[in-house]
Amino acid sequence: TAKPDPLITEVQDWSRYLGEGVDKRPYGTPSRFEKNVIRRDVSWLTASPESSVNFTPLHELDGIITPSGLCFERHHGGIADIDPANHRLMLHGLVDKPLVFTMEDIRRMPRQNRIHFLECAANSGMEWRGAQLNGCQFTHGMVHNVMYTGVPLKVLLAEAGVKTSAKWLLLEGADSSGMNRSLPIEKALDDVLIAFAMNGEALRPEQGYPLRAVIPGWEGNLWVKWLRRIEVGDQPWQAREETSKYTDLLADGRSRRFTFFMDAKSVVTNPSPQAPLKQKGRNVLSGLAWSGRGTISRVDVTLDGGRNWQHARIDGPVLDKSLTRFYVDFDWAGQDLLIQSRAIDSTGYLQPTKEELRKIRGTNSIYHNNGIQTWHVKANGETENVEIG
Numbered sequence: 001t002a003k004p005d006p007l008i009t010e011v012q013d014w015s016r017y018l019g020e021g022v023d024k025r026p027y028g029t030p031s032r033f034e035k036n037v038i039r040r041d042v043s044w045l046t047a048s049p050e051s052s053v054n055f056t057p058l059h060e061l062d063g064i065i066t067p068s069g070l071c072f073e074r075h076h077g078g079i080a081d082i083d084p085a086n087h088r089l090m091l092h093g094l095v096d097k098p099l100v101f102t103m104e105d106i107r108r109m110p111r112q113n114r115i116h117f118l119e120c121a122a123n124s125g126m127e128w129r130g131a132q133l134n135g136c137q138f139t140h141g142m143v144h145n146v147m148y149t150g151v152p153l154k155v156l157l158a159e160a161g162v163k164t165s166a167k168w169l170l171l172e173g174a175d176s177s178g179m180n181r182s183l184p185i186e187k188a189l190d191d192v193l194i195a196f197a198m199n200g201e202a203l204r205p206e207q208g209y210p211l212r213a214v215i216p217g218w219e220g221n222l223w224v225k226w227l228r229r230i231e232v233g234d235q236p237w238q239a240r241e242e243t244s245k246y247t248d249l250l251a252d253g254r255s256r257r258f259t260f261f262m263d264a265k266s267v268v269t270n271p272s273p274q275a276p277l278k279q280k281g282r283n284v285l286s287g288l289a290w291s292g293r294g295t296i297s298r299v300d301v302t303l304d305g306g307r308n309w310q311h312a313r314i315d316g317p318v319l320d321k322s323l324t325r326f327y328v329d330f331d332w333a334g335q336d337l338l339i340q341s342r343a344i345d346s347t348g349y350l351q352p353t354k355e356e357l358r359k360i361r362g363t364n365s366i367y368h369n370n371g372i373q374t375w376h377v378k379a380n381g382e383t384e385n386v387e388i389g
């Protein structure tokens with residue numbers, strides 16, 4: 001009784017004719033049918049595209065690795081265009097022997113590979129005062145997760161010989177913004193990498209080519225791109241990015257400062273406003289969880305606004321300070337859903353609700369919003385960013 005499917009019974013062009021040869025794509029790009037899978041910006045958010053941000057299309061991705069060309073970008077002065085042969089990294093200040101490294105020097109030093117998320121402290125910042133942006137790309141897309149290859153900063157510091165009075169470092173970029181941040185020496189001697197590669201190839205220009213700082217678990221602003229200078233000192237520099245920016249103004253007028261850690265957070269990427277439910281019956285809910293303080297030990301998901309919670313199925317590598325993928329395989333009868341996820345990390349910390357956060361932090365700040373996100377799936381599958389009490 002079923003009509004024959006012409007996609008099976010008719011010979012299609014791609015089966016009839018030879019395809020393109022191996023000389024056509026010396027550097028591969030995605031299928032032309034994946035044109036929607038792109039970074040997007042929100043033009044009204046910032047005054048110019050050079051000091052701005054675009055967002056990772058989280059709802060189009062799977063697994064834990066962000067493809068290099070889809071990693072969100074955040075620049076304060078546009079993308080520096082640097083010939084690696086002309087790049088220098090200076091290391092000076094409270095050291096026995098000030099040093100200058102070329103890229104060739106860096107590549108001759110012992111290197112490590114690490115997979116880590118980078119999250120901008122302003123990720124989800126628009127949501128502090130209520131549900132704003134319709135899509136996890138915009139609410140949560142200031143995060144990416146790649147494998148870095150680089151030299152541990154402690155190796156460079158050992159070579160220069162850090163004086164005992166050293167307490168802080170200043171990291172500075174070679175871009176037109178000359179962005180800089182102060183970093184405590186304990187972190188520098190722990191797990192910071194000076195990276196030249198991501199996902200196996202050279203850093204992309206927009207990610208700091210040829211050299212960037214990788215500061216695992218800490219806010220993205222510290223991950224200085226186009227890294228050209230490290231100064232060793234005995235106190236923080238009180239740079240613009242740690243005084244007027246990247247501080248959290250509380251309700252009583254005081255400010256939280258040096259809020260380095262990115263606390264545990266999660267988001268359901270599918271369904272979400274840009275990826276509505278299409279069919280009743282069998283469906284896959286998918287999402288991401290991460291913590292700047294360790295690994296993800298559990299993710300809970302509710303489909304009914306918090307009345308019932310279930311443990312999500314975590315699949316793929318569960319790595320320290322890395323995105324972690326979770327799923328809930330479920331049947332949808334076509335009812336309204338209020339979907340939330342909450343992450344629990346290896347320290348036992350439970351991702352808070354937005355209301356819990358606001359009680360302590362007020363709503364003056366745009367940074368460090370790791371509150372639980374709610375998606376409302378309607379009977380027709382359309383999905384909206386909402387908040388529930």
Ligand code: MTE
Pocket residue numbers: 071072073074075076077118119120121144172173174175177178179206207208219220221222223224225226
């Ligand atoms: N480093 C320099 N030199 N200039 C910058 O504008 N932006 C910072 C940080 N490092 C920035 C920088 C901010 S705020 C973030 S969130 C991350 O880089 C973004 O890294 P990405 O562009 O690889 O996503």
Ligand code: CO
Pocket residue numbers: 074119120121122220221
């Ligand atoms: Co940032």
